[in-house]
Amino acid sequence: MIETPYLLFLGDAPDPLAAKVAQGIKDWRPENCVGQFRLEGCKADLKIPDMTLAEAKAAGAKTLVIGVANRGGVISQTWKKVLVEALEEGFDLASGLHNLLRDEEDLAAVARATGRTLHDVRIPSVKYPIANGEPRKGKRLLAVGTDCSVGKMYTALALDAAMREKGMKSTFRATGQTGILITGDGVPLDAVIADFMAGSIEYLTPDNDDDHWDIIEGQGSLFHVSYSGVTMALVHGGQPDALVLCHEPTRSHMRGLPGYQLPTIEAVRDMALTLAQVANPACKVIGVSINTQHMGEDEAVAYCKEIEDRMGLPCVDPYRHGAERLAEAVAAL
Amino acid sequence: MIETPYLLFLGDAPDPLAAKVAQGIKDWRPENCVGQFRLEGCKADLKIPDMTLAEAKAAGAKTLVIGVANRGGVISQTWKKVLVEALEEGFDLASGLHNLLRDEEDLAAVARATGRTLHDVRIPSVKYPIANGEPRKGKRLLAVGTDCSVGKMYTALALDAAMREKGMKSTFRATGQTGILITGDGVPLDAVIADFMAGSIEYLTPDNDDDHWDIIEGQGSLFHVSYSGVTMALVHGGQPDALVLCHEPTRSHMRGLPGYQLPTIEAVRDMALTLAQVANPACKVIGVSINTQHMGEDEAVAYCKEIEDRMGLPCVDPYRHGAERLAEAVAAL
Numbered sequence: 001m002i003e004t005p006y007l008l009f010l011g012d013a014p015d016p017l018a019a020k021v022a023q024g025i026k027d028w029r030p031e032n033c034v035g036q037f038r039l040e041g042c043k044a045d046l047k048i049p050d051m052t053l054a055e056a057k058a059a060g061a062k063t064l065v066i067g068v069a070n071r072g073g074v075i076s077q078t079w080k081k082v083l084v085e086a087l088e089e090g091f092d093l094a095s096g097l098h099n100l101l102r103d104e105e106d107l108a109a110v111a112r113a114t115g116r117t118l119h120d121v122r123i124p125s126v127k128y129p130i131a132n133g134e135p136r137k138g139k140r141l142l143a144v145g146t147d148c149s150v151g152k153m154y155t156a157l158a159l160d161a162a163m164r165e166k167g168m169k170s171t172f173r174a175t176g177q178t179g180i181l182i183t184g185d186g187v188p189l190d191a192v193i194a195d196f197m198a199g200s201i202e203y204l205t206p207d208n209d210d211d212h213w214d215i216i217e218g219q220g221s222l223f224h225v226s227y228s229g230v231t232m233a234l235v236h237g238g239q240p241d242a243l244v245l246c247h248e249p250t251r252s253h254m255r256g257l258p259g260y261q262l263p264t265i266e267a268v269r270d271m272a273l274t275l276a277q278v279a280n281p282a283c284k285v286i287g288v289s290i291n292t293q294h295m296g297e298d299e300a301v302a303y304c305k306e307i308e309d310r311m312g313l314p315c316v317d318p319y320r321h322g323a324e325r326l327a328e329a330v331a332a333l
Numbered sequence: 334m335i336e337t338p339y340l341l342f343l344g345d346a347p348d349p350l351a352a353k354v355a356q357g358i359k360d361w362r363p364e365n366c367v368g369q370f371r372l373e374g375c376k377a378d379l380k381i382p383d384m385t386l387a388e389a390k391a392a393g394a395k396t397l398v399i400g401v402a403n404r405g406g407v408i409s410q411t412w413k414k415v416l417v418e419a420l421e422e423g424f425d426l427a428s429g430l431h432n433l434l435r436d437e438e439d440l441a442a443v444a445r446a447t448g449r450t451l452h453d454v455r456i457p458s459v460k461y462p463i464a465n466g467e468p469r470k471g472k473r474l475l476a477v478g479t480d481c482s483v484g485k486m487y488t489a490l491a492l493d494a495a496m497r498e499k500g501m502k503s504t505f506r507a508t509g510q511t512g513i514l515i516t517g518d519g520v521p522l523d524a525v526i527a528d529f530m531a532g533s534i535e536y537l538t539p540d541n542d543d544d545h546w547d548i549i550e551g552q553g554s555l556f557h558v559s560y561s562g563v564t565m566a567l568v569h570g571g572q573p574d575a576l577v578l579c580h581e582p583t584r585s586h587m588r589g590l591p592g593y594q595l596p597t598i599e600a601v602r603d604m605a606l607t608l609a610q611v612a613n614p615a616c617k618v619i620g621v622s623i624n625t626q627h628m629g630e631d632e633a634v635a636y637c638k639e640i641e642d643r644m645g646l647p648c649v650d651p652y653r654h655g656a657e658r659l660a661e662a663v664a665a666l
Contacts, residue, residue, distance in 0.1 A: 131558055132589075193525070194530050194562065194566070195523040223611055225464055225570070225611060226464040226465070226569075229531060229566035230527045232565040236559075237558070257465070260466060275604075278558060
């Protein structure tokens with residue numbers, strides 16, 4: 001559990017995209033962000049107050065979150081200076097970088113000396129159990145996709161927000177690095193040991209109120225041969241009561257797999273539902289989420305309408321049109 | 334890669350079952366076993382020569398393999414004495430124990446001093462790639478099961494032996510600890526990091542002769558909610574051309590999951606084939622392997638006949654009836 005609120009470190013981001021983790025945190029949990037810390041030459045701007053470490057500390061910030069990708073997988077000396085100073089001023093550090101904070105000898109030494117915590121969210125901090133498959137109280141929804149990176153995290157975050165807006169009990173459950181930094185907690189599923197994958201998702205979504213929903217961030221795709229095992233663990237470990245199908249219509253092939261066509265949304269529906277019903281026979285597909293970022297407005301609306309008619313399910317782009325209709329479909333279950 | 338031949342360490346096994354790893358090595362790779370090493374009170378006997386370390390060394394043994402389960406997860410001082418002496422006499426050590434040889438400070442120190450290798454086959458020794466899904470030369474067969482522990486390893490080993498008997502090119506590919514100790518090589522799939530599972534199986538079964546078959550040991554079951562993600566990685570990483578369905582007919586529920594019924598063999602056929610064809614559209618189911626150990630001879634024969642008629646596929650218990658008919662089905666593909 002990463003302590004909030006955060007000061008978001010944008011470093012010397014060469015463009016806004018490099019700071020997309022920070023942008024995600026600011027978009028989805030603005031209440032967790034007291035300000036941003038930018039170095040000279042930073043080309044990203046979250047439109048929240050620029051703060052020094054001392055100012056952020058005074059504003060209550062507990063953790064400096066590295067919300068920017070580092071160039072070439074190296075934590076530069078320019079960054080180091082700020083990170084060391086932050087530890088000395090009493091901040092914890094949190095990072096989703098591939099190279100770990102704890103592997104940087106200077107940071108590890110200062111963290112030890114100051115008693116601060118280095119959160120490397122790419123690797124698990126918990127010894128997860130093996131899944132026991134027992135039914136749990138409360139409800140769960142899982143986002144499943146035709147492919148990787150089709151908007152499963154965005155869909156889950158938007159749906160969680162729309163459900164809470166309606167007064168429903170809902171918690172977004174992060175299963176990837178960005179999601180973990182956004183919410184301060186979660187399971188970095190792609191880094192979990194094979195035998196414990198499904199168990200880690202049971203751990204992430206424990207017993208809860210009967211009318212509470214865990215909205216579980218999906219990973220990979222049952223049809224993506226590199227990562228399908230990870231997706232499978234979510235389907236069985238999550239024991240979902242509801243599935244949302246996520247799709248990006250303009251892909252010419254599966255991400256990173258030039259030889260592989262995307263499955264149809266119907267194929268994902270049938271495969272995911274059949275497998276989900278092994279763990280939860282009551283599971284239902286409640287809607288479709290389309291990532292229309294590469295489509296014009298008219299095209300996007302027409303496409304969602306077409307899928308809605310074809311599948312007989314509510315179909316929206318939650319970014320473009322909001323997730324209210326998906327939230328209504330959950331409420332109607 | 335563990336160096337062969339082996340001296341099999343049976344320790345103070347309280348009964349033959351405790352030495353089942355050693356028994357498996359002796360049954361499937363007798364040519365790799367120069368002898369057995371037993372301590373006082375050992376109740377297991379592989380019916381191969383008892384040897385001292387010096388005798389085994391003289392007979393050419395390269396590795397002392399711990400072929401016995403340890404009591405309470407502790408490597409006792411009685412064992413330690415032998416293991417240290419073995420390192421000093423020039424043996425490598427290999428173990429599938431949960432507690433690792435390398436975590437025993439005395440063994441690690443002696444191994445360093447003598448330049449010998451400690452093989453802990455429970456954990457990967459390779460940095461596996463992420464799966465790329467590209468088609469590979471040669472053929473592959475995967476054993477898939479209705480449940481865990483229904484005989485997938487045995488089926489794969491028996492089929493590999495029967496195929497080689499027929500003069501076919503075949504290699505058993507181990508994906509679990511016992512299989513790795515039997516063959517000296519393989520992937521401990523249940524201990525691989527999630528993102529690299531499918532890639533580890535691609536690594537295990539690389540390009541080969543067009544008429545060569547990799548016979549891949551299965552793990553878990555697509556219908557076993559604790560381990561289905563591991564199975565999925567085998568189905569997609571293995572890119573099988575052929576599947577054998579494995580079943581044990583007397584189970585009242587899924588192993589370790591009292592609330593879960595076993596799927597039908599037909600359900601496993603349909604699910605595994607649909608998923609396998611994502612990676613290899615030419616994949617076919619070629620036969621059924623039944624573990625009839627809890628059935629009388631008449632009942633076993635009648636059951637296999639019934640399944641054979643019902644499924645329209647060769648159906649045998651390879652332990653009871655041999656794997657020749659499965660090998661013929663592979664040859665006929």
